[in-house]
Amino acid sequence: MRSIGVEEEYLLVDGQGVPTGVADAAVRAFERSGGEQDPTPGGGLEHELQEQQVETGTPPRVDLADVADEVRAGRRRASDAALAADARLVALATSPLPGPTTLTHGARYEAIAQAYALTVREQLTSGCHVHVAVADDDEGVAVLDRIGPWLPTLLALSANSPYWRGEDSGYASVRAQQWNRWPTAGPTAVYGSAAAYHEAVAGLVASGVALDAGMIYFDARLSQRYPTVELRVADVCLRADDAVLVAALCRGLVETAAREASDGVPPAVHRVEPLRAATWRAARSGLAGDLLVPPSMTPVPARDAVVALLDHVRPALVDAGDLTTVQDLLARLWERGTGADEQRGWARDGGLPAVVEQAVAATLA
Template sequence: MGVEEEFLLVGADGHPVAKASEALESSEPAAGPSRAHGAGTGALEQEFMEEQIETATHPRRELDDLAAEIRAGRARAQAAADRVGAQVAALATSPLPFEGTTVARLRYLEARAKFGLTAREQLTSGCHVHVAVTDDTEGVAVLDRIGPWLSVLLALSVNSPFWQGEDSGFASYRSQVWARWPTSGPARAFGTPAAYQEAVDGLVATGTILDRNMVYFDARLSSKYPTVEVRIADVCLEADTATLLGALARGLVETAAREAADGREAPDLRTELLRTASWRAGRSGLADDLLSPLTWRPAPAHDVVGQLVAHVREALRDAGDLDAVTDLLGALWSTGGGAARQRAWHAEAGGDLRRVVERAVAATHR
């Protein structure tokens, strides 16, 4: 498994600053070839906006190794930001008002022209988990089975309550902004790789999106690696929560692959319920009821998270991750997660959102 994290670049006043290209140019790449700037631990890449920077880990089998790379990536991103007088914040949206600056690449500029305000306001940061699969057949079998549980991963990650200087009323407003893209959200069951590829080709053929990379399903087959890419989560305030997401995503993929190998039928994926479950998870995170994937009825968030852990328990145990997941979940419950902490900091600071960003920067590197 591997984790990609997107971060905000912020200035001393807490506002996003358009310095990603400058930061990457000034940082020193590691030796050897790479698809990313600075090969190896915490490789750095650009995102859609100049106010963002992305890190990517190596594929890792051991959870401790993944956790170490996530922290190293955050440190490497901050080292690059230091050279341009900026800071790295694990915030899925900017608490303070911003005007996004699209990176000057042809594809990004085409997207900005074609998608208008949807693109211009797309200063959002997510956490993507890649989990290896044997081939596309196994990958599609996994996608057809993990959909009901993805909203729970969003609930665990929520970290974007503020938008353009206001409390959005959501725990993950990033999920609302991201939902504006035409191909975002849950997908139906496909059954075979051919059906999956036909669906992707069909979306491209509509002429609505630029290319296959703009198929933004909550989980998809990666176009770069032999992995299932789980894309639903906010970037997590702390590295421990990103590590937790990695473990749970791998547990979901492994559990689904085993079910498929055993000949168990995939569930009936009702996209209207999947979308509603994700909307509800984005609204309240862990602070209110979630929709249970077992009943599609509201249940306390603690119970629904427990159902997820029970669902993947065997895979977690076999990977040696069960104790770590239990500890990481306990720590997350004790703090309430990123959105809850941001709102608490906001209240403590008397409504000063600059203090929220300042404390988020500190938590990013804790």
């Protein structure tokens, strides 16, 4: 089976629930605790664009139960590091309460801030990136060419960012709206070959629109560091269970696409415009409205869209032994709603400060 690694970005908040720029202190606390060398589950802890964020990255695991252990352990260890820096860790894709952004130190971050201006100053968003192993770039691009139309449904399942600068944005994932301000973000068309993919990336870097290949922010891409396809469309999930669900579905999508390519099934020829529309639709309503699904990319109720995704990857889930777990996790998600749904419920009861308090607890639940 293909291994999975999960990267999650989190916010750091103070006692009032406002983002606080102490990532450097949190990472140093993690390193002092021996976190970099510690073989226990949970992976590492790294800086992100802003000092109000940190990121974990789990080691690659094959068994889904091990992936779940790594995600939960990573959250606990990151929370401990945040507490050591007088902050709290919270898995929210945007902050309900307005607060400052403080650029992380370093020449690369400074160059990014200079190049992208307001987009950087207002960029305080947290995503979930799932790495799924592939044999080589050829298989990876064959996968990318086939999974694009399904990625908006993953976004809808993970939607966890209804609030922006103290207001309800009207979106289930306003993070997706903010993230797509980057010039290299979003869905992509069919490449047809690894050479064509690398040519496209090189062209974006040569144009100066992307400062380097690390700034290729496609919804799914070949990883720069690992032999993986990296699916980047999801919000960071409020609950670890939902992160595991997204990871399992990502592996199912990659395995299904790789099998289709091996069997000579050509990718559907899709234009970027309907994929962008599908991504917007998923960000707007999450699981509360219609979603656009392949092959027609016409609207269907969200439950039907999720069923279609599950049916599409079912053989891969069965072969991995993941189907029952995925069905159980989906049932829990339908029962309580997405992170965006939960946040809005908490806000009705206690306002935005209550959202953060509840979310801090849910992050480690």
